[in-house]
Amino acid sequence: MRVLGIESSCDETGVAIYDSEQGLMAHQLYSQVKMHAEFGGVVPELASRDHIRKLAPMIRGVFTDAGLEFGDVDGIAYTAGPGLVGALMVGASMGRSLAMGWGVPAIAVHHMEGHLLAPMLEEQPPEYPFVALLVSGGHTMLVDVSAPGCYRILGETLDDAAGEAFDKTAKMMGLPYPGGPLLSQKADQGVKGVFEFPRPMIDRPGMDFSFSGLKTAVRLAIARHAVDEVVEEQIQADIACGFQQAVIETLAIKCRRALRETGHKTLVIAGGVSANKSLRTALHAMCKKERARVFYARPEFCTDNGAMIAYAGWLRLKAGQQSSLKVEVKARWPLDELEPINV
Amino acid sequence: MAHTGLSYEPDLCGRLPAFPTPARYLVMNILSIDTTADLCSIALDAGGNSFVFHESRPREHAKILLPEITRLFHEAGIKIQDLDLVVFGRGPGSFTGVRIAASVAQGIALAAGCPVFPVSTLQSVAFSAAKNGARSIWVALDARMSEWYFARYNISGSSLVPELIDQEQVLPPAQISQTPESETTFCGNGWATDYPLPEQLAERTISADPLLGLPHALHSLELVKILMSEKGEQAVAPEQAIPVYLRDKVTWDNKPKVGS
Numbered sequence: 001m002r003v004l005g006i007e008s009s010c011d012e013t014g015v016a017i018y019d020s021e022q023g024l025m026a027h028q029l030y031s032q033v034k035m036h037a038e039f040g041g042v043v044p045e046l047a048s049r050d051h052i053r054k055l056a057p058m059i060r061g062v063f064t065d066a067g068l069e070f071g072d073v074d075g076i077a078y079t080a081g082p083g084l085v086g087a088l089m090v091g092a093s094m095g096r097s098l099a100m101g102w103g104v105p106a107i108a109v110h111h112m113e114g115h116l117l118a119p120m121l122e123e124q125p126p127e128y129p130f131v132a133l134l135v136s137g138g139h140t141m142l143v144d145v146s147a148p149g150c151y152r153i154l155g156e157t158l159d160d161a162a163g164e165a166f167d168k169t170a171k172m173m174g175l176p177y178p179g180g181p182l183l184s185q186k187a188d189q190g191v192k193g194v195f196e197f198p199r200p201m202i203d204r205p206g207m208d209f210s211f212s213g214l215k216t217a218v219r220l221a222i223a224r225h226a227v228d229e230v231v232e233e234q235i236q237a238d239i240a241c242g243f244q245q246a247v248i249e250t251l252a253i254k255c256r257r258a259l260r261e262t263g264h265k266t267l268v269i270a271g272g273v274s275a276n277k278s279l280r281t282a283l284h285a286m287c288k289k290e291r292a293r294v295f296y297a298r299p300e301f302c303t304d305n306g307a308m309i310a311y312a313g314w315l316r317l318k319a320g321q322q323s324s325l326k327v328e329v330k331a332r333w334p335l336d337e338l339e340p341i342n343v
Numbered sequence: 344m345a346h347t348g349l350s351y352e353p354d355l356c357g358r359l360p361a362f363p364t365p366a367r368y369l370v371m372n373i374l375s376i377d378t379t380a381d382l383c384s385i386a387l388d389a390g391g392n393s394f395v396f397h398e399s400r401p402r403e404h405a406k407i408l409l410p411e412i413t414r415l416f417h418e419a420g421i422k423i424q425d426l427d428l429v430v431f432g433r434g435p436g437s438f439t440g441v442r443i444a445a446s447v448a449q450g451i452a453l454a455a456g457c458p459v460f461p462v463s464t465l466q467s468v469a470f471s472a473a474k475n476g477a478r479s480i481w482v483a484l485d486a487r488m489s490e491w492y493f494a495r496y497n498i499s500g501s502s503l504v505p506e507l508i509d510q511e512q513v514l515p516p517a518q519i520s521q522t523p524e525s526e527t528t529f530c531g532n533g534w535a536t537d538y539p540l541p542e543q544l545a546e547r548t549i550s551a552d553p554l555l556g557l558p559h560a561l562h563s564l565e566l567v568k569i570l571m572s573e574k575g576e577q578a579v580a581p582e583q584a585i586p587v588y589l590r591d592k593v594t595w596d597n598k599p600k601v602g603s
Contacts, residue, residue: 039594043593043594045438045593045594046593046594048438048439048442049438049442049586049588049593052442052445052446052449052585052586053585055446055449056449056453056581056582057582059453060453060582070453071454085439086438086439086442089405089439089442089443089446090442090446091446092405093405093408093442093443093446093447093450094446094447094449094450095450096409096450097409097446097447097449097450097451097454098450098451098453098454100409100412100413100423100450100451100454101423101424101450101451101453101454101455102454324410325409325410325413326405326406326407326409326410327405327406327408327409328405328406329405
């Protein structure tokens with residue numbers, strides 16, 4: 001079975017073709033990040049306007065890349081939420097009407113399920129059951145994945161997402177948008193232990209997260225060391241390092257708690273922040289002690305992409321699920337409301 | 344894809360093939376959609392008959408558009424692959440509504456292997472008035488935020504095609520400087536708003552026909568057939584069928600706060 005996947009939930013247009021026999025056949029990604037940079041964040045209306053310009057040429061493009069005749073797929077998967085409603089609407093409407101025209105089934109895919117399943121596209125995919133840590137600019141959550149499509153939320157962020165905390169902290173240091181990855185580079189130049197920031201909520205039971213207090217602590221440290229509103233390079237790097245350590249340690253502690261509570265021996269990390277090298281190293285070390293294994297997607301599939309949507313859609317279509325001609329997109333869509341997938 | 348209609352894809356250099364001769368339009372299967380405002384308007388021309396769905400269904404376009412299109416195809420007894428052309432209201436209008444129409448038009452045309460004709464919502468409303476005999480037409484569509492999407496048209500000779508004077512604009516009505524002629528017809532739902540008018544309009548009794556308030560997909564379809572046969576206007580490849588918003592300032596720093 002061959003599925004076309006379409007992703008347009010935020011500021012990235014992604015299109016891919018996944019084939020159950022041949023694996024991923026083609027994928028294209030267009031990031032709008034430069035367009036939004038001058039506004040310091042994603043402008044929803046601009047994002048929607050760009051999706052409609054890019055999507056159709058990219059859909060043609062993946063068929064060419066895959067060496068397939070245009071329309072040679074058995075189903076279409078499109079992201080239906082959570083995300084920016086106007087942006088989602090473009091991919092969902094186009095995907096659904098294409099499927100109608102080609103006379104193939106279509107399936108509305110949950111964006112976070114896509115992320116969570118992205119490591120399945122790797123050569124050595126994880127096996128069920130597992131704990132998934134979803135960390136991106138918009139989400140931070142721990143999920144107990146007992147079987148395909150069976151999700152139980154173990155913990156979520158109460159305020160900022162981890163990636164959002166990275167971006168906002170970077171902004172405080174005057175780094176250009178989106179500053180998260182730049183902040184992480186700066187952190188690599190810093191000395192561990194010079195700045196010790198609080199590890200939010202690790203002393204409390206449960207697996208929820210909160211990063212706004214940490215952000216405030218960093219803001220105060222920057223203010224304390226600023227001379228004429230400028231913080232010396234090395235001090236900046238040390239602060240970045242201290243911040244990153246605090247985030248990573250917090251994530252690692254909660255992941256350990258999740259592994260112990262569920263008894264699972266597999267940890268899957270997904271989402272934009274899962275590409276962070278220091279986070280991967282820390283989680284490897286933690287899992288080694290817990291006799292568990294860590295899985296993640298290749299860096300290009302940590303961010304939003306069409307491949308993960310094609311894969312998640314294929315799983316559901318294969319199980320006989322499909323979406324009606326009514327196109328519905330959702331800004332919010334709890335992951336644990338999804339139907340299980342019978343395999 | 345197998346389809347009996349017209350094959351229409353750009354060649355390797357991105358050039359589009361020439362469109363068929365006018366006589367061909369009479370037997371073409373054409374789907375037309377407009378979701379740029381509260382109306383969900385769909386028309387299908389097939390085998391010389393017209394099938395129409397035209398209802399006020401605010402905020403439901405995405406949910407009802409494809410089921411209703413399917414129903415019209417069923418009534419007409421044709422398949423999507425039989426389509427020769429897709430027409431859609433390319434704006435100006437509700438941003439999301441314009442994009443729903445554009446996405447669906449592109450999706451269906453890509454699947455059918457046919458071209459798309461993006462039609463102006465302002466010109467479509469003017470055409471509705473021209474069909475009723477209007478010669479000088481001012482169209483104002485409510486753009487919210489105390490502004491109109493506005494354009495003026497003339498009908499000349501025996502053609503029913505509204506010819507644009509100046510350009511399509513988004514503006515507060517008070518900025519309109521032209522004076523209408525005595526026989527000017529006013530249409531579009533903009534005239535039903537209470538936005539401040541300029542002096543030359545405020546002192547005149549304007550009666551806009553409420554039936555000519557918003558674009559009708561069937562009229563858009565008829566307009567496009569004439570534009571292509573009489574004016575030689577060309578349809579485009581689906582990927583080139585993108586919306587026209589007119590309002591391009593979409594980031595506001597001084598947005599009024601709730602409760603202020």
